[in-house]
Amino acid sequence: MRKIVMTGGGTAGHVNPNLALMPKLEKLKYEIVYIGSKTGIEREIIGKTAIPYHAISSGKLRRYLDVKNFTDPFKVGAGFFQALGILRKEKPDIVFSKGGFVSVPVVAAARVLKIPVLAHESDLTPGLANKIAARFADKLLVTFPETLPHVGEKGILVGSPIREELFTGDGEKARTQAGFSAEKPVILVMGGSIGSVKINEALRSLLPELLEKYSVFHLCGKGNLQEELGDLPGYVQMEYAGKEMRDLLQAADLIVSRAGANAIFEFLALRKPNLLIPLSLASSRGDQILNAESFEKKGYSKVLKEELMTPQTLKASLEDLYLHRADYVRVMEKSGLDNATDKIVELIERYAAQKR
Numbered sequence: 001m002r003k004i005v006m007t008g009g010g011t012a013g014h015v016n017p018n019l020a021l022m023p024k025l026e027k028l029k030y031e032i033v034y035i036g037s038k039t040g041i042e043r044e045i046i047g048k049t050a051i052p053y054h055a056i057s058s059g060k061l062r063r064y065l066d067v068k069n070f071t072d073p074f075k076v077g078a079g080f081f082q083a084l085g086i087l088r089k090e091k092p093d094i095v096f097s098k099g100g101f102v103s104v105p106v107v108a109a110a111r112v113l114k115i116p117v118l119a120h121e122s123d124l125t126p127g128l129a130n131k132i133a134a135r136f137a138d139k140l141l142v143t144f145p146e147t148l149p150h151v152g153e154k155g156i157l158v159g160s161p162i163r164e165e166l167f168t169g170d171g172e173k174a175r176t177q178a179g180f181s182a183e184k185p186v187i188l189v190m191g192g193s194i195g196s197v198k199i200n201e202a203l204r205s206l207l208p209e210l211l212e213k214y215s216v217f218h219l220c221g222k223g224n225l226q227e228e229l230g231d232l233p234g235y236v237q238m239e240y241a242g243k244e245m246r247d248l249l250q251a252a253d254l255i256v257s258r259a260g261a262n263a264i265f266e267f268l269a270l271r272k273p274n275l276l277i278p279l280s281l282a283s284s285r286g287d288q289i290l291n292a293e294s295f296e297k298k299g300y301s302k303v304l305k306e307e308l309m310t311p312q313t314l315k316a317s318l319e320d321l322y323l324h325r326a327d328y329v330r331v332m333e334k335s336g337l338d339n340a341t342d343k344i345v346e347l348i349e350r351y352a353a354q355k356r
């Protein structure tokens with residue numbers, strides 16, 4: 001029996017791909033162990049599975065000045081020694097890293113112990129944590145073809161691993177439970193795993209008009225529910241969708257979303273016409289802008305820049321997306337992009353066998 005240590009965290013985007021790989025690894029009789037942070041979302045997500053979880057200290061590595069720049073290196077250092085101890089005890093055949101700051105000390109410790117490491121990058125441009133992790137990793141698996149020229153010899157194009165359960169959702173169940181009219185198309189609005197206040201505001205000021213023609217599922221993020229909208233017919237708001245996500249995705253005729261890499265590859269795999277509003281450069285490193293541009297160029301998505309989003313432009317973009325929805329589906333069907341889980345599991349098998 002082989003053993004794999006998986007790591008990654010900070011946002012759901014750094015955990016869900018690991019979840020997508022787990023059923024196939026379990027079928028191949030891998031014993032899976034997770035290393036994550038003490039407080040990150042990964043603890044909550046992995047806590048819902050039967051996978052053993054080791055928590056280590058984790059600090060953020062920043063490119064900008066912050067008082068925490070003085071304390072976080074100590075946390076990263078402590079995390080490294082904790083990871084070293086855990087890996088010595090667990091003796092995995094391989095470490096698979098999904099990025100996020102918690103993964104850096106884990107892959108560094110694996111390198112010291114000569115354990116093979118595969119890292120996976122979801123975004124078009126690698127994040128800082130993965131740039132560092134890639135130095136310690138045997139290979140950096142990438143999602144977008146455009147990433148390959150920038151990551152050197154270590155890069156392998158695999159695509160995005162997608163949770164199998166998302167293909168088996170029951171859209172009809174979601175629509176019926178919500179009491180939605182059978183005639184109205186359904187829009188799923190989401191702001192990434194933590195929600196988006198900007199999208200929430202634009203959507204909510206548009207709701208009266210929008211609900212004349214559409215029904216709306218709204219994933220608004222933790223702490224963003226608006227009680228007074230609770231009884232509005234045709235509108236269902238939720239902070240975060242857990243198991244229901246598969247049904248909501250299947251129920252959607254159109255999706256409005258941030259441009260997080262996992263989410264957009266899910267839309268593509270499920271052939272859902274989508275309007276992307278990427279996080280702006282003012283509040284991110286710009287990775288979502290590049291993700292969205294790539295999808296727009298290929299014809300998988302329509303994009304509305306955050307700076308240009310008003311209730312009016314949001315409505316106009318939605319109308320345009322609805323009008324051309326069949327064209328988007330047609331292009332997505334020709335994408336030739338498969339779920340990356342099989343390819344990644346194959347690589348895990350190959351590198352685990354190389355344990356020195």
Ligand SMILES: CC(=O)N[C@H]1[C@@H](OP(=O)(O)OP(=O)(O)OC[C@H]2O[C@@H](n3ccc(=O)[nH]c3=O)[C@H](O)[C@@H]2O)O[C@H](CO)[C@@H](O)[C@@H]1O
Nearest residue numbers: 011012013016122123192193219240241245260261262263
């Ligand atoms: C703010 C931030 O740093 N965002 C980054 C984060 O996004 P984030 O953590 O939002 O990750 P993604 O958008 O890539 O994926 C969101 C995931 O959460 C799931 N989901 C979402 C809402 C919900 O209610 N239920 C649910 O299950 C989606 O199905 C998807 O699997 O990681 C992505 C992948 O590195 C990056 O591209 C994003 O820029």
